[in-house]
Amino acid sequence: MTKDLALKEASAQIRRVLAGSAISPIIRTFFDEATFTASHVVSCPKTRCAAVIDSVLDYDPASGRTSFASAEQIVAYVKKEGLKVEWQLETHAHADHLSAAPWLQEQVGGKLAIGKEILKVQEVFGKIFNENTDFARDGSQFDHLFTDGEQFKIGQLDVTVMHVPGHTPADMAFIIGDAAFVGDTIFMPDFGTARADFPGGDARELYRSIKRLLTLPSETRLFLCHDYLPAGRNQYLWMTSVAEQRENNIHVRDGVSEEDFVKMRSTRDKTLSMPTLIMPSVQVNMRGGNLPAPEENGVSYIRIPINHL
Template structure:
């Protein structure tokens, strides 16, 4: 079946490479959560987007802080960038978003895929949220649809819906750069798990192959890295060609049924992410912490025997 949105994304990437409309990407790696935050900007206009930011969170004490976000702020100001977008590839289960803090300090519209509403519905029930937690995505400034386009300065950009890891996962394409969120990892590490509520290994395989059909030279920026066995350094940038040739889970020749069998068997061996319960509660709110209670203190719930 023809995928018109994917084909349009491929054409946009090719045009960016031919015309020199390629963005500059500076990445910040948070080792405690193994998360790469990307600041991408148009060199002509200095317009920028921040993708998958991290709010520092010490779980034993329940304290939040802003060292990671402040490093991004310092970089943006030093480079004279104007932030137009605060982007989330999905509602993360392994770190808290710093998007509201960064928006307060630097500006920018907060964007995520439209299917965040289904994540809000599912986890709103899991956490037994009352009616104060609305499930319509209004915590975000813009909900993006599959194939929707926008601009970063003079650079064309587009989003592709890539469900499987979560229902709301979106890949963001800015010029010749692809930001996959958790859908893909470095070739020597593989792919994301698909066992969270709303996840599905078969859907993930098909989403990944949407991305692998993009031009081979496409620069690919990942949200996480865990240093595959035998590799001593963290890495978060690769290419479509490298993923197709060497991804240990989905390289060329791996069929859908084989991938599903591998992914489902592997997921059964994985423990839940350390910060999944606080992360989801915050990130489904667009990075906002829960409202203070009558004593002025904010609380996160710890549901038992759910996940």
């Protein structure tokens, strides 16, 4: 399926919901203030089938200890609502939080899936972290690798997958009913857009991916992966719309050219520090949320390349 056809299918799917001929998802969001991450549980109101998107494994960088308080909230909600989890979806291999997907699979089930370009991320970061041949770079840590334009269902909900690279090579957006889960491509209008300076990132690709998303119907609800509470706002937010983004996004509203965006994004990215959890996050998330294999003493270790990133 071509990118244009994938976009056409996604737009038609949304219009069916808006016209009342298809169903809209139930969405419950769990926000983790420690990592500013919004995790979403999306369910079909008719079948109670569900997907978990961008879950969080709690991690203390000082001690290296993990815990499950954030993910336990999702488990409690799933059980309370009687949901059948079919998917654990990742919009990309996050650099700012660890995924709880494997633990959630043990608790509530669901196939773990990400975009097929995760292979590029595994290859690039496999070299950065000097991983040996025991680390598979074929995406086999995941149950399914999505391609652009792929379609599937969550219960009776229609889902279209869109490849939206730029922040990383593997970013995917999931259009579920009339809602789009866009990962780190874009933030609330008053904060702008994601950085594009990680290995494999590209500001020009990011602009084009965002513009592609913003050609969806104006009523489309956009659910974000992060909110960083910019100056002037005192409440975390994670839902906006195509119309709001096109009118008000400080980086990519209508009228901002690709060249102006690339110049702004590249200049801004040079001022940003690496995310606090990038070292553990990428090493775990490129493994599908699994920790590196224990060494001979039974302990897993995170590698930190010195003077490299």
